[in-house]
Amino acid sequence: MKALIWDDLHKTKLVKKPEPKIIDARDAIVKVTMSSICTSDLHIINGAVPNAIKGVTLGHEFVGEIVEIGSDIKDLSAGDRVSANCETFCGECYFCKHGYINNCQNGGWKLGCSIDGCQAEYVRVQFADTGLTKIPDSLSYSDALFVGDILSSGYFGAELCEVKPEDTVAVIGCGPVGICAMQSARAMGAKPIIGIDIDDYRLKLAINKGYADIIINPDTQNINDEILKHTSNRGADCVIEAAGGKNTFQTAWQIARANATVAIVAMYEENQTLPLPEMYGKNLIFKTGGVDAIHCTKLLQMIEKKEISTDVLISKYFDFDNIEKAYDYFKTKCDNCLKVAVKYD
Ligand SMILES: NC(=O)c1ccc[n+]([C@@H]2O[C@H](COP(=O)([O-])OP(=O)(O)OC[C@H]3O[C@@H](n4cnc5c(N)ncnc54)[C@H](O)[C@@H]3O)[C@@H](O)[C@H]2O)c1
Ligand SMILES: [Zn+2]
Numbered sequence: 001m002k003a004l005i006w007d008d009l010h011k012t013k014l015v016k017k018p019e020p021k022i023i024d025a026r027d028a029i030v031k032v033t034m035s036s037i038c039t040s041d042l043h044i045i046n047g048a049v050p051n052a053i054k055g056v057t058l059g060h061e062f063v064g065e066i067v068e069i070g071s072d073i074k075d076l077s078a079g080d081r082v083s084a085n086c087e088t089f090c091g092e093c094y095f096c097k098h099g100y101i102n103n104c105q106n107g108g109w110k111l112g113c114s115i116d117g118c119q120a121e122y123v124r125v126q127f128a129d130t131g132l133t134k135i136p137d138s139l140s141y142s143d144a145l146f147v148g149d150i151l152s153s154g155y156f157g158a159e160l161c162e163v164k165p166e167d168t169v170a171v172i173g174c175g176p177v178g179i180c181a182m183q184s185a186r187a188m189g190a191k192p193i194i195g196i197d198i199d200d201y202r203l204k205l206a207i208n209k210g211y212a213d214i215i216i217n218p219d220t221q222n223i224n225d226e227i228l229k230h231t232s233n234r235g236a237d238c239v240i241e242a243a244g245g246k247n248t249f250q251t252a253w254q255i256a257r258a259n260a261t262v263a264i265v266a267m268y269e270e271n272q273t274l275p276l277p278e279m280y281g282k283n284l285i286f287k288t289g290g291v292d293a294i295h296c297t298k299l300l301q302m303i304e305k306k307e308i309s310t311d312v313l314i315s316k317y318f319d320f321d322n323i324e325k326a327y328d329y330f331k332t333k334c335d336n337c338l339k340v341a342v343k344y345d
């Protein structure tokens with residue numbers, strides 16, 4: 001079968017690999033029907049992920065059809081249309097039992113990193129009973145493509161903030177994760193939602209689609225003044241940091257009202273400073289984390305009910321044979337690209 005591998009620093013290669021086989025009783029083999037490219041794939045190619053293995057098939061964001069299951073898999077069968085979780089998790093260890101699947105003692109982010117991922121015609125999914133979710137008949141593969149990664153991450157941000165009806169939620173970053181965080185916060189009753197970005201195209205998208213009620217560009221507006229203006233001089237009730245840019249961590253705590261929760265979903269490439277003397281008395285709650293993507297079934301139901309939609313994130317479709325062009329398109333944000341979808345025949 002064809003597979004896209006991480007070949008060397010800054011290099012990918014489309015190669016032939018043997019089709020994967022069931023190794024463990026909890027495995028499933030999935031025929032990939034659609035996949036996407038994540039910024040984490042770019043981090044691997046750039047050599048920034050220590051666990052990544054050269055020659056690994058890339059990719060962890062996908063949907064497909066099960067072709068074979070291991071003997072311990074009870075609730076899934078060949079022919080099922082499924083969306084995949086970006087994390088591999090056993091469901092049995094201390095962390096899994098508490099919902100902290102990101103810290104699974106037998107899993108973690110493996111797919112497309114330390115074991116062969118989904119940018120291939122077939123993929124072996126470990127712990128398939130926890131990692132695959134059936135897609136409802138009414139939803140297409142495109143509808144379900146982002147459930148196990150980007151959508152889960154946005155939802156996670158809103159969940160960390162424990163968003164309540166009428167909360168003012170500020171989301172820093174109107175990229176794929178930020179857009180999913182806004183929609184999730186909206187579903188929890190947030191109003192107003194304030195979208196913050198330095199990219200005017202993305203800000204316009206957020207407001208035109210109704211994900212945000214107010215937009216702020218910190219490059220051209222005074223962010224702290226704007227936030228105070230829209231929050232009766234208090235600051236935002238919840239802040240979701242989904243940008244990971246220079247100063248966005250500082251912005252996150254500065255625009256929060258006293259006693260607010262600040263959820264850090266973004267991944268930083270550099271250390272950040274927590275200026276405790278400066279924020280003394282503000283009594284903030286900080287929550288950080290890699291996504292615990294445990295709500296895939298619920299998120300699919302929300303998509304069915306049209307409470308959330310991720311179609312808007314797909315800027316362009318590519319055939320699998322052109323996946324390297326898809327990488328270039330995504331990497332360079334060509335045509336204001338948000339995400340790409342790669343189709344398989
Ligand atoms: N916690 C997790 O498990 C998890 C999962 C997926 C992604 N992530 C992280 O979430 C973040 C967002 O992911 P994405 O796919 O939406 O990325 P993205 O790069 O497409 O979006 C980030 C957005 O932040 C904006 N931005 C950058 N600097 C800014 C600044 N100074 N002020 C305001 N806005 C600024 C950018 O213009 C961009 O629109 C990334 O850091 C990513 O690594 C985390
Ligand atoms: Zn990812």
Ligand SMILES: [Zn+2]
Pocket residue numbers: 089090091092093094095096097103104105106107
């Ligand atoms: Zn576990």
